[in-house]
Every structure is written in C-alpha cells, then in structure tokens.
Amino acid sequence: xxxxxxxxxxxxxxxxxxxxxxxxxxxxxxxxxxxxxxxxxxxxxxxxxxxxxxxxxxxxxxxxxxxxxxxxxxxxxxxxxxxxxxxxxxxxxxxxxxxxxxxxxxxxxxxxxxxxxxxxxxxxxxxxxxxxxxxxxxxxxxxxxxxxxxxxxxxxxxxxxxxxxxxxxxxxxxxxxxxxxxxxxxxxxxxxxxxxxxxxxxxxxxxxxxxxxxxxxxxxxxxxxxxxxxxxxxxxxxxxxxxxxxxxxxxxxxxxxxxxxxxxxxxxx
Numbered sequence: 374x375x376x377x378x379x380x381x382x383x384x385x386x387x388x389x390x391x392x393x394x395x396x397x398x399x400x401x402x403x404x405x406x407x408x409x410x411x412x413x414x415x416x417x418x419x420x421x422x423x424x425x426x427x428x429x430x431x432x433x434x435x436x437x438x439x440x441x442x443x444x445x446x447x448x449x450x451x452x453x454x455x456x457x458x459x460x461x462x463x464x465x466x467x468x469x470x471x472x473x474x475x476x477x478x479x480x481x482x483x484x485x486x487x488x489x490x491x492x493x494x495x496x497x498x499x500x501x502x503x504x505x506x507x508x509x510x511x512x513x514x515x516x517x518x519x520x521x522x523x524x525x526x527x528x529x530x531x532x533x534x535x536x537x538x539x540x541x542x543x544x545x546x547x548x549x550x551x552x553x554x555x556x557x558x559x560x561x562x563x564x565x566x567x568x569x570x571x572x573x574x575x576x577x578x579x580x581x582x583x584x585x586x587x588x589x590x591x592x593x594x595x596x597x598x599x600x601x602x603x604x605x606x607x608x609x610x611x612x613x614x615x616x617x618x619x620x621x622x623x624x625x626x627x628x629x630x631x632x633x634x635x636x637x638x639x640x641x642x
Contacts, residue, residue, distance in 0.1 A: 378607045378610070380636065380639050380640070381606075381611065381612075381613060381614045381615050381639075382414040382415060382435070382614040382615070383413055383414050383415075383614070383615050383616075383617070383632070383635065383636070384408075384413055384414060384415040384416055384417045384435040384436070384614065384615070384616045384617070385408065385411075385413055385416065385417060385616065385617040385618075385619055385628060385631070385632065386417035386418075386419070386436075386438060386577070386616055386617070386618045386619065387404060387416075387417075387619055387628060388419075388589075388618060388619060388620035388622075389619050389620055389621060389622045389623065389624065389627055389628060390404065390628075391419065391421065391422075391520075394421070394422050394425075394426070395421070400426055400428070401418065401422065401423075401426045401428045401430055402428055402430070404416060404418075405430040405431065405432045407625060407628070408432065409432065411628065411629060411632050412632075413632065414433065414435075414614070415432065415433035415434060415435035415614075416430065416432060416433070416434055416435070417434070417435055417436050417437070417438065417616050418434060418436075418437045418438070418470070419437065419438045419439075420437060420438065420439045420440070420461045420464070421521070423437055423461070423464045423465070423468065424461070424464070427464060427467065427468070428468075429467065429468045429469065430468065433469075433471075434465075434468055434469055434470040434471070435470070435471050435472065435575075435614060435616065436470060436471060436472040436473065436474055436512060436549075436575065436616060437461070437464075437465050437470045437472070437473050437474065438474040439458060439461050439473055439474055439475055439476070440476055440519050440521055440522065441454055441455075441457075441458050441475045441476050441477075441478065441496070441500070442454050442476075442478040442479050442522070443455070443476075443477060443478040443492055443493050443495075443496035443497065444477055444478030444479060444480070444481060444484060444488075444489045444492050444493055444527045445478060445479070445481060446481050446483045446484050446488075451492060451496065454478075454496075455496055455499060455500070458475070458500055458503075459503055461473065462500075462503065462504055462507055462509055463507065465507075465509045466507045466508065466509050470509060471509070471510055472509065472510040472511065472512045472547075472549075472574075472575065473504065473509055473510070473511055473512070474511075474512045474513075474514055474549055475497065475500055475511050475512065475513055475514075475546070476513070476514060476516045476526055476528075477489070477493035477497070477513075477516070477526060477527045477528035477537060478492070478493060478526070478527050478528075479522050479523065479524040479525070479526065479527060480524045480525050480526065480527040480529070481524060481527075482524070484527075486533060489527045489528075489533070490533065490536060490537060490540065493527065493528065493537055494537065494540045494541060497511075497513065497537075497541050497544070497546060498541065498544060500546075501541070501544040501545050501546050504545070505545055510545070510547060510574070511545070511546045511547065512546070512547055512548065512549035512574065512575055513537075513538070513541065513546050513547070513548055513549065514548070514549040514550075514551055514554075514577070515528075515529070515534055515548075515549075515550060515551050515554050515555060515558075515565070516528065516529060516551065516554060517529050517551075517554045517557055517558075517587055518587065529554070529558060530558065531558055531560055531565070535568070535569075538569060538572070542572070547572055547573070547574040547575075548569055548572045548573045548574065548575075549573075549574070549575045549576075549577060549616075550565075550566055550569065550573050550575070550576050550577065551577040551579055551618070552576065552577060552578055552579050552580070552597045552599060552602055553577075553579035553580055553581045553587075553589070553595075553597055553618070554577075554579070556581060556584050556596055556597050557581060557584060557586075557587055559584050562597065562598065562601075562602055563598070563601050563602055563605050566602065566605060567605065570609060573611075573613060574613040574614075575613050575614055575615075575616055576602075576606070576611075576613065576614075576615050576616065577616050577617075577618045578592060578599065578615050578616065578617045578618065578631075578635050579592075579597065579617075579618040579620070580592050580593065580594060580595035580596070580597045580599070581595045581596060581597065582595050582596070583595075583596055584596060589618075589620035589621055589622075590621060591621045591623070591627060591630055591631060591634065592617065592619075592630070592631040592634040592635055592638075593634040593635075593637075593638060599635075599638050600638055600641065600642050601642075603638055603639050603642035604642045606642075607642055615635065615639075617631050617632060617635055619631045
C-alpha cells in the first residue's frame with residue numbers, strides 16, 4: 374500500500390458512445406448528465422463531437438481528443454491539418470476545455486523516420502505557440518491508431534516516441550500517458566511512465582485483451598497492470614488527473630463499471 378493519497382480528479386472519454394454521437398442519439402448535454410450521475414469531476418470529448426455539437430457544457434471539460442496528422446507526405450495536407458487544428462483549438466477555448474490532445478500523425482509508408490520527426494516537431498511547435506495565445510493546454514500522447522486513421526501513429530514505436538518527446542521538451546506541450554498503448558507496443562508501462570513522468574499531466578486509463586491486439590476490454594479485465602501504475606503514481610505524488618478511455622462498447626453500464634473499477638483500483642493500490 375502506498376498510503377492514503379487522495380483520488381485524482383477523474384474524467385472519461387466516452388469512445389463507446391461515439392456511434393451514438395454520430396447518429397444524433399447522444400449529445401454533449403446528455404453525456405454531461407451521465408457524467409454527473411457517475412460522480413465524475415469532468416468530461417472528455419473528441420473533435421468528432423465538438424465539430425458538430427458546439428454546446429458549452431454546464432460542467433468542466435478536461436480534454437478534447439484531436440487526431441492531428443502532421444506527418445502526411447503532402448505539404449498541402451499538413452497545412453490543412455494545421456488549419457483544422459486551429460479551428461478545433463478555438464472550439465476548445467469556446468467551451469472552456471483545459472486541454473486538447475494532439476498527435477504526431479500517421480505512419481505513412483512513403484515517409485522516412487527523419488521526415489516524420491522533422492515535420493511532427495515543426496507542426497507541434499507551431500501548435501504550442503498557437504495554443505498558448507488561446508490559453509488551452511496541449512497534451513501529446515503515446516498513441517496507436519484511432520478508427521479515423523488508416524495507419525498506426527508515426528510516433529507509436531517507443532524509439533520514435535521518445536525522440537519526439539525530447540525534441541519538444543522545451544515547449545509548453547505536456548504529456549498524456551496511455552496505459553494500454555504502452556502495453557500494445559510491448560513496453561513495461563511503469564518503466565515507460567517513469568522516463569517521462571515530470572511532463573505527464575494526464576493518464577488515459579485503458580485496458581486491452583492482449584499485447585498483440587488493440588481490442589479494448591473493461592477496465593481491470595485485461596493485461597494492463599493498472600494496480601502497479603497507480604502505485605507508481607501514488608508513490609511519486611502524481612498531481613495530474615485520470616481520464617478513463619472507455620471503449621468496451623457496452624453502453625452506460627460499461628462506463629459505470631469502468632468508473633467503479635478505476636476508483637477501486639486506485640484505492641487498493
């Protein structure tokens with residue numbers, strides 16, 4: 374036991390509800406009501422939601438997930454991605470979101486590692502400057518692949534990820550550590566977290582069935598050593614917040630189980 378350390382603020386990115394948002398059967402207002410019912414401290418959203426529903430919730434918005442592709446081989450596309458990023462960030466500012474999650478981009482087969490690193494660094498630095506003006510923080514994630522991408526993240530492989538983190542270390546970009554993605558790339562998540570911990574502000578609490586697949590599972594039912602991760606966070610006086618990335622696609626019941634499991638795992642760690 375690491376001692377009685379207060380539970381960090383808890384939010385949830387409702388990936389399981391994305392299809393309902395897309396169909397119009399879920400709204401930001403309804404998701405806010407659900408989050409309040411669950412006793413969450415804030416909600417998380419995706420730009421796939423905020424681009425269509427610009428309602429400012431009567432609740433705290435911790436972070437919004439974007440899918441910036443700054444490694445596309447076509448410069449015109451990269452510039453278009455940056456323009457879309459600026460629009461998304463302004464939406465974040467309008468709804469009072471604390472953070473916008475950014476990514477390096479896809480691992481397009483036409484590009485070299487050197488090109489990808491240089492392009493990602495260039496656009497992430499531009500993004501940091503723009504975000505600072507609008508008072509929205511940026512979070513860079515150890516990412517894998519969202520449903521809207523064709524390829525895996527260029528910076529998913531640990532060697533590239535750590536290199537890019539080092540390149541942007543002097544910016545105001547903070548880090549979002551995803552527990553499941555670390556395992557997917559066959560990393561020891563506690564060891565990986567320890568290497569970047571000073572810049573980590575948010576933890577994506579996520580679980581997967583096995584390292585060879587990105588198939589999500591209910592929190593605590595997969596291979597991710599969440600108890601060990603939470604022990605590390607407690608022992609190192611983590612001052613950030615936890616965000617459950619709930620993608621079990623089992624509806625409100627799945628989200629409730631994820632919230633309960635996360636609280637229990639934290640309290641028992």
